[in-house]
Amino acid sequence: MKYDLNQKITRGAQRTLSAFTQSMFTLLAKESFEKIKVNELCELSNFPRATFYNYFQDKYDLLNYCWRVLADQINVVELTSLDHKEIPMQFFDRAYDLLSENKALFDQIMAHNEVDGTLINSFSSYMKTVTRDYLTQYFNQTASNLPIELVVNHFSNTILMLIEWIFLTNHPVTKEQGHQYLRALLGNL
Amino acid sequence: MKYDLNQKITRGAQRTLSAFTQSMFTLLAKESFEKIKVNELCELSNFPRATFYNYFQDKYDLLNYCWRVLADQINVVELTSLDHKEIPMQFFDRAYDLLSENKALFDQIMAHNEVDGTLINSFSSYMKTVTRDYLTQYFNQTASNLPIELVVNHFSNTILMLIEWIFLTNHPVTKEQGHQYLRALLGNL
DNA sequence: AGATGATATATACAAGTGTCCAATTTTATT
DNA sequence: AATAAAATTGGACACTTGTATATATCATCT
Known part of the structure; x- marks a missing residue:
């Protein structure tokens, strides 16, 4: 930029x-x-x-700015203190809403761009940064003896993998079903 | 190509x-x-x-072929029937060995290329495909009621996230320690 | 309204990209 | 060794990229 x-x-x-x-x-x-x-x-x-x-x-620079414009909607609401376990769910909900609101746009984009192409890589990469930054705020300590960085990465990856599976590869899933999946994947961490 | x-x-x-x-x-x-x-x-x-x-x-095409040449070493040994739970560990071990053998190369590469740049994205993307293809062979059914595709993605992501954390962002970790981390992250799936 | 700093514009340029083609050389096979 | 197929080569081409610069226009403030 x-x-x-x-x-x-x-x-x-x-x-x-x-x-x-x-x-x-x-x-x-x-x-x-x-x-x-x-x-x-x-x-x-x-x-x-x-x-x-x-x-x-x-x-590429412009594309990155586009994601920024799009994703900026996600941070409108500041979170008050919440149960630790619920933070990933909260973020998932926001991402879910964001992609839902822009579903028509993403559907068209996916009709002309490969799932593993430059475009989606760029989107994933930007979203990963946003998600990590967000989660890092709230994950100061972890119950397990894992490095925090690993846990944050793992949560970000999982949330985004699910979001992309639902919206970019067209597997319609309700928000509640998404929660179930997420809970199962993240297990007892 | x-x-x-x-x-x-x-x-x-x-x-x-x-x-x-x-x-x-x-x-x-x-x-x-x-x-x-x-x-x-x-x-x-x-x-x-x-x-x-x-x-x-x-x-970019050549780069992709380079990863292919490099990663081809990973598939040398055919697996006989193994405990389902051990498949991800097995794959982690192979990836660990591959990156270890080429540690000097990757260190030099990382000295000139950003972690979130095109180069590493390309590497991640290729490795993800290889890992998914491999795991898909062995995950015909899953204990949970999750879509298999989600489980495979989740396992691939987690293995590769750990591998990249260890070798590309320079967090030296033994293979055994890696196993512990992986087991903790993947939980009871 | 006029001054000032930021933004827009026209134009030129060097460098790199990817394609095409016809001629030549190398390779595998008989 | 002869042949046919495959691979290499040099050169030309249109096009895109990113930079640089000088001039013009716009927006904001007093």
Whole structure:
């Protein structure tokens, strides 16, 4: 990301960021990520190439920003103190809702992109970071004698594996059924 | 992969495949994957660009083939009937040995490539496929009422997460300690 | 309204990518 | 050793990428 998101974002900058983000999602619904050219994104957004490169290193950079925009919805509610055991479930619920709300978009994306391609890898990678950061806040100590990092990784992986199984490989499952699966997979940790 | 690996591989083809594979590993130990150019690979291998493109779509394709060459060592021994519970441990052991034997290589690679970069994603992705294929052979049924696919994914993810934690982020752990961790993480499934 | 700093734009450029093709060399087989 | 199939080669090509720079336009503040 060439543009500094921490500074005050001007109206023009916001317009540009939104335009490119929107264009990326539009194109992803129509063709594979590999085939998308920076020129296409610029034409659809009505901005010259130079502007694109003012904001992003390359299309991967923009893609990452897209996930960020999407996933930002997930952190709206701050959690008050909760039973430790319920934290993963809470996060699963939020991810479930997020993907549900954007189900149409993801369905279209999956129609043009391989499950193990660059695009989904990028999504998984971003979500993994978000999930780990979130869980790390609440897992200061663990009952078992396992390194905390391992436990956090394991919980993140499991939650996301289930989410991706449900929404990206089209295995419709209710939220309650998801809870059952998650509980069974995570066992007594 | 443009070249058909199922046909009889001629001496010349084998020489070419090996040369490019070797060059890729050599360069990965020296610089990041992103910086490696097809021209570099060709110069080091003493083959013209046209030959490279006779075999591979692009450098990502070659990278994938490299993982294949590396991981092929893992499947040497055929398993006889074993206790179901021991299958994941067996696979962990093989992966552990494979990474141990190539520890020097991976250490060098990690010195120039990010843990969450394209390179490691590609490695993870390939290993995940191999692991899933392997486990699927032996997990025809599961004790719990979970979909088999979920269980296989979960086991693969956990084994690989641990392997990567040990070898790619440099947390030295003995094989026996690894077994303990794995047993704790997988619980009673 | 005018000054200032941020953003947008046009254009040019070097470098890398991936494809194609026709000629040549190597290899496997008889 | 002759033959046919397979692999290598060099060169040309269109296209995409990412950078750089100078100028123009916009937004915000006093």
